[in-house]
Each structure stands twice: as structure tokens, then as C-alpha cells.
Amino acid sequence: MKLDLAPRLSHRGRKRATALVAATALIGLAACSSGSSGDDDTSENDAASMSSFAADTTFKATEPVTFSMLWTDWPETPITDTWEVFDEIEERTNVSLDLTNIPFSDAVEKRSLLISSGDAPDIIPLIYTGDEQQFAASGAVLPLSDYEEHMPNFRKYVQEWDLGDMVDNLRQADGKYYMTPGLQEVSVPTFTLLIRKDIFDEVGAPVPETWDDLREGLEKIKAKYPDSTPLADGFEGASMLNYAAHAFGTVAGWGFGNGTFYDEDSGEFIYAGASDGYKDMVEYFHGLVEDGLLDTESFTAANDGSGTVTEKFAAGQVFAASGANGTVNDFSTALDATVGKGNYEVVQIAPPGGEAGQVVEPRNFWNGFMLTSEAKNHPNFIAMLQFLDWLYYSPEARDLLRWGVEGETYTKADGKYTLKPEFSLDAFNINPDAETDILKDLGYSNDVLAGSTESRALKESYNAPQYVEYIDSVLSTRTPRDPFPPAPLDEAELEQASLLATPLKDTVDTNTLRFILGERPLSEWDAYVGELESQNLQGYLDLINGAHQRYAEDNG
Template sequence: MVAGLVATSACTAEGGDAAEVDVDAQSVGAMEDFAADEQFTATEPFDLSMLWTDWPEVPVTDDWQIFDVIEERTGVSIDLTHIPFSDATEKRSLLISAGDAPTVIPLVYTGEEEPFVSSGAVLPISDYVEYMPNFQKYVEEWDLGAMVERLKQSDGKYYMLPGLQEVSVPVFTLIIRKDVFDEVGAPAPETWEDLRTGLELIKEKYPDSKPLADGFEGQSMLNYAAHAFGTQAGWGFGDGTIWNEEKGELEYAGTSEGYRSMVEYFHGLVEADLLDTESFTAADAGGGAANVAEKIANNQVFAASGSNGTVNEFAAALDAAGVTDYELVQLAPPGGEAGMVVEPRNFWNGFMLSADIAESPNFIATLQFLDWLYYNPEARELLRWGVEGETYDKAADGTITLKPEFSYDDFNINPDGATDIKKDLGWGNDVLAGSTESRELKESYNAPQFVEYIDTVLSTRTPRDPNPPAPLDEAELEQASLLSTPLSDAVRTATLQFILGDRDLSEWDAYVAELEAAGLQTYVDLIDGARERFAEQNG
């Protein structure tokens, strides 16, 4: 018996029917009175299958400690099904649709679960979160309840659990050579207009440069820039709809005035020869982000998109080029006509469960294990750093220090260490390590400049309110999928054409008419109708 429950437990999710759990039959390996912040150890060992995305530069090897240590501490042996990073989303969809997916499906972002809800292929996990005390504790402590509510589908249940972030700041933003901005008398830009002024001054000093670059086909820069113009774009385009507070309805972002203003701004940079257009068109493998690092090292680019890891890549390129006197700064995303606004507070990647786990005798033990793995603070530290006393030491004040024989190359920690804890041991891997993080853990592996970045974003920027939930039913999902892809493809194509000057901005109305002819209004009405229905059903 688990936590004194009766033999059959009815777990309920608001807005949905109860899900029955035979506690006696499905508690094999489960702990009695499992609580938040305690070690999960299965009372009977069991195997658990997991989908694993392989990055080509970080292949899983027999020497990885991570799975052995997890098994030693929990009694759970993780069996991996490998898919390549290059087409991970497609491979994952095929496995789920065919009923061949492993039990645990990690590296899932919010919204990616929707195509699998109607088929019953994935578990309505909201029915069972009573068995996950760590998840419940940190949702409450970090004030994420409203975000969890937005995970609900049309049946009032949610089908994935996200990684939780105590503090949420944009992952990608603008990185500048601050030493060069200082050199030309341009302060670190607070707004996009400030940035243009600085780029113009740099262009005068370095006439052969195109000082601003993206490196991610424009999708990164447009993502974090869009919010300052009151819209969404690039990686953050989502389903294309955005909340219009004045009208009290969803509208299509790609036809809004804010979107047009954003396009006009970046087109103006191209006209002034301030934007490296190749970085808006070249895929990474063909000269994207890696090419931008080379251009930064060669004084051709002085501001570019990136994350905290990209700062290290740019620094390595400058060092290799013999540049010694430089300062790279990761800026809070610049503000604009919509204010000092950044993307909505969000979750990070989490997981889904294959629906058949609900019939397993290890069902409750599996929920407890994943609750520990994804949300327990000690587990999160383990996944990031490895074994305390073996790969790292922890001081009384919480400061973590990697032992000198180990390196963490992703963050340029102990670069002379013989063993990289990620590539050689599996700690800090991209599938599990970054999902849920306290602020303390996030700061433990990042440079002081990133801590300053967090402070600056939290103190000077306001997250845009997330769009209201608009979950679609099965028939609506099918109709929406037929409309959304051609619409978003047309938006992306036209956006780059307008910015690069391949299409004149005088054709904006014609572009809008093309979207309308492709079913734009039908699509927006469909999404906004789902929003209205969900709001009525959920008060």
C-alpha cells in the first residue's frame, strides 16, 4: 500500500473524468509515504524504457556513469531507445503513432504533446500528479500554477510535465563586443533604436563590417526582438496567434502592425548595410552560427544572437585569432515600441509518458522515480554535476567547485581537466540536465556575467503575458494542421523577403491578401473559438 491509500484510488484532473488506479496491483517498487525532497529508492528494482536523442558530438558511451549511478541510488535501470538529433521530432512522432515509443518520452516542449492527445497514445498525466510531491511543491513555491493551467487540453487534462524554472529569462538574446561599443562611444543598447545608433557608429569605424548577425536563419533574433514590437516571430511564432488586449481576442501575429514594424526595422538595417544577411539565410551546418563566431573573431561582426554557451564559443574564436583585449556581454533583450518586454515566463523541456504505463505494476513507482529525477533538487544537482565528492565539491555556502581532474567544456570550466563530465561521463547532458533548475543551480555552472544577465532581465524587463489557452479538440486539430503549416511557411518566407529586400514593403497588403486567400480568417476563428470555449468551461 502507498501512502495509506485504499486499494482503488480515483485521481482527478479538473475538467476531466476520474482515472482509476489499482494501488495494490500497481505499487510494485513504490515507496510508502514518498515525500518531496527525499531520495527515491525503489523497494523492488525495475527497468524503465526511455527515448534518447543523440547529439552527434556527444554520443552515449559505455563509460557514461550517469545511468549506473542512477541505478545504484534508485534501483531503476534505464533502457534507452536512440534517435538522432537531426530528425528527432519526426522519429519521435513515428514511434508514438505506431505504438512503439518507450515509456518515458523526454525533451518535450509545451505544445508538442497536442498531436498525440486524441489518439490516446500518451498518458493524461494530470490525473496522477498526486503521486508526484516534488512537482507539486515546486509548482507552488515558484508560483507556476497559472502556467500549469495553460497546459490543459480541451478535455481539461494535461499530457506532459514541463521542466520548472525558478527564474525564467530568455535563453537566446543579443551578445555584443562591449569593448568595441565603448570604443566608438556607443553605450550598451537598451532599445533596438539604441542598437541601430551603435551599429552605425561601428560601421563608420569598421566600414568593411556588417556589425549585426544572427546565425540561426533569423529565427533566433526575430524571436527575442518580436516582443519589443508587440508581436511574436521566429522560433516563438508558435501557432501564429497572439492576444490582442484591446480587442479581447486572438489575432494573427504575422499580419499585425507590430509585426510589420519589426520587419521594417530589420529591413532598414539591411538597407544601411548593418546586418549580415548571410546569417539570416545560412543553416548552421552551412555557415550559420559557426560562421558568425569566425566573423566576430575577424572584426566583421560585433553583435550577434546567442546563449550563455555562445558567449564561450565567441570567446574561444577571439582567443584563437589572437585577440586579447575584448569584452563580451550578454544583454537583456532590447526594448522597443511595446516597452521593455521579453518573452512570456515559460517552462523548459519536460516529458510525456506512453499511455500503456497506466497498466504497469510499476506505475506508481515510475511516477515517483520521475518525480525525483525531474524535480528533486539533489537529483537535479546530480544530473548537472555528477557525484559530490567524486566529480565536484560543495562548500558550506553552496558553492560548487569541479575537481581539477575534470572539465566541463560546455561552460569552459577547468578546460585543462582530463575528463569532461558531459562527453565522457554523461553528466550535464542535453536530454536531462537542463530541464528543472533552481536559480542557485543555474548560477552554479554559469559565468558571473550570466548571473548579471539574470539580474538585469529580472529587474529591468517585464515578461509579456502568455496567450490565453485555446486547446483544440480532435476535429479542430486536424483542420488547424491543414491551415497552420502553409500559413506559417508563407509568413516565414515573406518575412525574410521583406527584410532582405527581395520583396518590396509596398507589397505588404498583397502579402496579407495572400494569407487571407489561404484561409487565414478561418484559422484565426478556429483558434479564438477554442479559446472562448475553454474560458467558458473553466470559468
């Protein structure tokens, strides 16, 4: 029986009810060329497919087809009957999408329930690397590496953007990958440090290149503004620790992952939360708290960073904080009301470096998609693969999904995209006074699909100049950390690893905050490591390292 989690909507005809929005950081031709048409014979499932589909050409099914897709609804951008994005897709491709809608608030849980019950639609978008592991191990989703020959755009841009080695890290214990990710020509950390550069200039502090530089700048600001706690996070510490950890040679916060860190010297995975680099990071942030330089509420309050920290930034209580490109706009809008336009300068800077060097996170993929195991039985399965290859990876579709219809909603000349004056994109403060928002009113520039794969030119086309400068600064002054080697677990190992990893991470999270805030003295670090060891830390590491060694032996 079908789980009645949400309505299913068909999308046919111009301007019908559709859905396309989501939350808004990746595969080599050589590495992937071993893919074939798979173990399953799909020769009878090629109805409506194109016999000569190639990269950079428009996919158009030879007859009308309908594919089912899971869709996440965002409360800020509800579906309206004026959305035309799906109608435009159908007009170009002959594909109608039948959506199963789930709310953003519990999308991950509902997605898991649908897939596990066998009631999920064929196409599962908004999949980030790692999301697929549990479903791959259970056989609930298809090994897309078996079908890559039907995805010429994917192959082309993996090769052109030098992403091949990264795809190898997507491969599971059987040597196959089960999701195809969003490809990014350039990749920079989404979250980093935002500073009031005018205040740093005022106190004679340069833009910080290292975390020690930042401390010196914060000390000068504190001396000038003694009532301030000049540094804040706003994401319970998880954002700042994520981008700071790389400079200390570890992983933390949002980037903690499974808790392991590959040690090049030993050739083995170690546990990040028990490492010297992690301890150094904790000591650094504890020192900021001791000296009144870090807003402790921003490390404990459960908010999304857009409330309390923004208010403190506007009030002159905080002068440096975690944020993304959109946060610059949030801070600027708040400062307009308190300081006044033109009287401040908010700058998004490259994550500071440290003892591990001027290092940032590895190049990242963005969200891609999975196909449920039942999709291969669809009579139009090959057409489905070709359509998704066009939708996710072709420049034509990428422009469409971001900007709409060329000549109608935007123009493009010499590589420059210009939104026509009668249209706005309020999410990026473009033409804010125009009557029609291409996202809210037309469904373009949504985050379920629009941000998935981007060339550098497309990424820069809708972002403010300061973000383009941020991209330049990261690419020219920082080095992405090498990705860790693969250590894929089989189904039984995944279950065992989950049972071990969860209490270990809980111990790390709790004590990281206690150490930083001074609720537990750093003299008890060794005791804390002993607590991790008592939770079978070594057994967990043996599991990960065993998987790593097995994969290396099996794949050379």
C-alpha cells in the same frame, strides 16, 4: 511487431554502456490540486512503490524494477562504457532504465513514428510545451494531471516558484495536461544579442536598451568601420526575430508558434504575421539592410550560427550578433586567435526593448516528459511516477544529474558547487585541463535530463559570471510578456488547424525575408495581407478563437 529503429540497452551494474545526452527556454498547486488518481484504477499497479514517498526525499523502489525510456543520442557526446550516471541512479533508486536510442538528426520524426505505432517505450523525455498536443488529442499519451498526487516534488516546486498559472496553459480541451515540464525557478531568454562592448565603447555608443539605441550604435560603428556589416544573426533570421518581436508587440521567428497573438483590447487572437507590430518589426530590419548595418547572409545562410558569423566576429566584420551563453565562449575563442586575450569584451545583453516596452518572452518551462498510454498498465506504474518525480524535480537528483556524486566529482559548501580539480566540464569551460570530463566520460551534466529543472543557484553554478550578470540584468530591467490564454483544440480541430496554418506560415516566412532584404517593396504590405486572407486566414482565426471561448466557458 516492434520497429527496429535502434538498439535497446539495459543499464545494470557499475560502468556499463548507457546513454544520456540531448540538445540544450513550468504549474500551480492551486491550479493542479484538482488532479486525482485518474479515471483508471491503478491500485493494482503499485508494486515496488513507496508508501510514504514525500518531497525532498530519496525515492527507492522496494524491489528492483526496470522502466523503458526513449533516448536521443547526440553525435558530440557518444555513449561510452565509462558512463556511470545510470549506475548511480540505479544504486540510489533500485531502478534500471531500458533505453530505446534514436539519433538527434531525426529524433522528432522517429519519436512520432514510435508513439503513433504503439512501439514507444513508456517514458518519453525531451518534451517541450506543445509537443504533446497531437499525442494527447489521439489518446497516445496519459493525462499526467490525473496522477499528480504521486508527484510531491513537482507539486512543491510548482507552488514555491509560482508556476501554477503557467500549468493551466498546458491543459488541453478536456482540461487536463499530458506532459509535466521542466521547472525553472528563474527564466530568461536563451538567445539574445551579444555585443563587442569594447567597440561600442570605442565609438561612444552605450549598451543598447532599445532597438533604436542599437541602430544608433551600429551607425557609429559603421562610420568607424565602413567595411563592416556590424549586426548579424546566423540562424536565418529566426533567432533575432524571435527575441526582437516582443519589443514590437508581436511574435516571429522561432517564437512564431501557431502564428496567433492575443489582443488584450479585443479579447481575441489575431494573426501576428498580418499585424501592425509585425509590419513595424519588418520595416525596422529592412531599414538596417538599406543602410548596410545588417549582414544579409546571416539571415539566409543555413547554418547553426557557429560558423560564418563566428568567423566574421573574429575578423572584425560583425560586432553584434545573436547567440546564447555558449556562443559567448565560441566568439571569445575565435577572438583570442585574432585580437588576443584581454583585448576585447563580449557581453550578453538583455534583449532590447521597443514600442511595446522593455518586454521579453513569457516565463518558460524547459523540457519535461510524457508517458505513453500503455504505461498505466505497468505493474510498477505508481513507482514509475514516484521515480520520475524524484528524477525530474528533487534537488538531490538535480545535483546528481548536473554535477555527479558529491564528494567524488564535486563539493558543495554554502550553496556553492565546486568541481574537483581532477574533473572537467568542457561544455562550460570548467577545469578544461582535467583528464576526466563529467559529461563525455561519466554521463553527468547531459542535456536530456540535467537542464530540465533548475533552481537559480543550480543554473548559476555552472555558468560563467557574465551569464549570471545577464540573468540579473533581464530580471531587473525587463518584464516577461503575459502568456496567452489557453485555446486548446480537439483532435479534429488540430488536423484542420494544421492544414490551414502550414501554408499561412510559409507565406509569412517567405515574405518576411523578402521584405527585410528588399526583394519585395513594403508598399506591397496590404497585398501580402490579402494573400494571407485568401488562404482562409479568417477561418483559421475562427478556429483558434472558438477554442479559446469554449475553454473559457468550460473552465471559468
